[in-house]
Amino acid sequence: MTIINNASLKPFNTFGIDANAQSYCDIRSMETLKNILREQHSKPLFFLGGGSNMLLTKDIEALVLHINLKGIEVVSETDDSVIIKAMAGENWHNFVLWCLKHNYGGIENLSLIPGNMGTAPIQNIGAYGVELKDVFVSCEAINVNHQNLKIFSKSDCNFGYRESIFKQDLKGNYIITSVNLKLTKNNHKLRVDYGAIKNELHALQIVNATIQDISNAVIAIRQSKLPDPKEIGNSGSFFKNPIVSTEVFKTLQTNFSDAPSYAISADEVKIPAGWLIEKAGFKGKRFKDYGVHDKQALVLVNYGNASGKDILELAQLIQKTVKRLFNIKIETEVNIL
Numbered sequence: 455m456t457i458i459n460n461a462s463l464k465p466f467n468t469f470g471i472d473a474n475a476q477s478y479c480d481i482r483s484m485e486t487l488k489n490i491l492r493e494q495h496s497k498p499l500f501f502l503g504g505g506s507n508m509l510l511t512k513d514i515e516a517l518v519l520h521i522n523l524k525g526i527e528v529v530s531e532t533d534d535s536v537i538i539k540a541m542a543g544e545n546w547h548n549f550v551l552w553c554l555k556h557n558y559g560g561i562e563n564l565s566l567i568p569g570n571m572g573t574a575p576i577q578n579i580g581a582y583g584v585e586l587k588d589v590f591v592s593c594e595a596i597n598v599n600h601q602n603l604k605i606f607s608k609s610d611c612n613f614g615y616r617e618s619i620f621k622q623d624l625k626g627n628y629i630i631t632s633v634n635l636k637l638t639k640n641n642h643k644l645r646v647d648y649g650a651i652k653n654e655l656h657a658l659q660i661v662n663a664t665i666q667d668i669s670n671a672v673i674a675i676r677q678s679k680l681p682d683p684k685e686i687g688n689s690g691s692f693f694k695n696p697i698v699s700t701e702v703f704k705t706l707q708t709n710f711s712d713a714p715s716y717a718i719s720a721d722e723v724k725i726p727a728g729w730l731i732e733k734a735g736f737k738g739k740r741f742k743d744y745g746v747h748d749k750q751a752l753v754l755v756n757y758g759n760a761s762g763k764d765i766l767e768l769a770q771l772i773q774k775t776v777k778r779l780f781n782i783k784i785e786t787e788v789n790i791l
């Protein structure tokens with residue numbers, strides 16, 4: 455194993471922030487991972503996956519372990535379904551494409567989400583009416599201090615909206631090494647209820663959609679709204695959509711009758727943070743080398759050489775303004791470091 459001192463993390467975070475790791479190791483095998491944890495677990499460690507959900511506001515004063523374990527295999531199958539094990543370092547979207555090639559259904563709505571397999575359960579990735587938990591069976595993770603492997607079932611993971619036990623109680627204690635998902639081989643359960651997908655399929659004049667059609671529709675929608683990190687640095691939605699009581703929402707509606715919402719329960723609704731940020735006047739605003747995306751206000755962008763601190767300051771200004779105008783707190787989805 456090679457440990458590089460003072461390594462740049464710029465190529466490894468989708469925001470494209472130029473920050474350094476005190477030291478860095480590219481992990482390609484379970485053997486290397488176990489050995490390095492055995493030797494180094496008492497030192498400060500930082501675990502890096504696809505780097506698609508983080509904002510680096512300073513250098514990382516730790517040994518960065520870049521989890522690049524690769525491999526996809528069918529664990530078991532019946533006539534109707536298949537269980538697939540994918541290693542943590544597999545790129546999420548490449549995995550979706552692999553599943554489509556084999557006609558395995560269930561994650562087509564999650565096409566083009568940046569990031570890797572190993573970090574998908576941490577924030578229970580979701581889009582267009584589907585979340586990872588809908589197809590998740592289990593994941594294997596290594597205990598950082600004792601190096602023993604543990605299997606986490608779906609219920610062990612405590613999945614919620616962009617939440618899991620790995621972000622909460624177990625934060626920093628385990629590294630996810632592989633994930634098992636259950637997908638359909640036929641009679642795919644298509645999720646086309648999300649308005650944007652319906653419209654896109656309609657525009658393409660598709661009546662009996664296949665999982666490939668849905669993936670194509672999602673890719674088209676995402677490409678029209680979300681910036682490609684290879685061109686403009688970003689971490690997808692910077693904030694979570696706030697969940698508020700129906701009373702708070704009614705108060706909002708008295709001033710803004712057009713406020714959108716999705717029902718969560720009898721007494722709670724989710725409000726698109728993108729709408730609040732747009733109403734607050736930030737959509738498309740550019741400050742020097744950073745700003746708010748012009749097609750989706752939930753996404754903060756780095757046009758080139760912004761620092762993590764610049765983007766954090768903008769995020770805080772947005773949070774303060776939204777609180778002042780609407781009395782609603784919006785929380786970051788992205789991990790601020």
Ligand code: EPU
Pocket residue numbers: 580581582583650679680689690691692693694695714726727728729730732737749750751752787
């Ligand atoms: N909206 C605005 N202005 C904006 C953006 C959104 O008014 O600039 C309002 C509109 O009413 C729109 C509604 O918000 O109809 C919903 O917008 P969109 O469909 O783009 O979804 P979102 O709620 O803003 C969430 C996820 C996205 C995911 C989409 C589609 C969160 C934090 N974000 O965004 O996830 O792709 O739904 O399912 O839940 C991500 O996590 O990185 C991500 C991109």
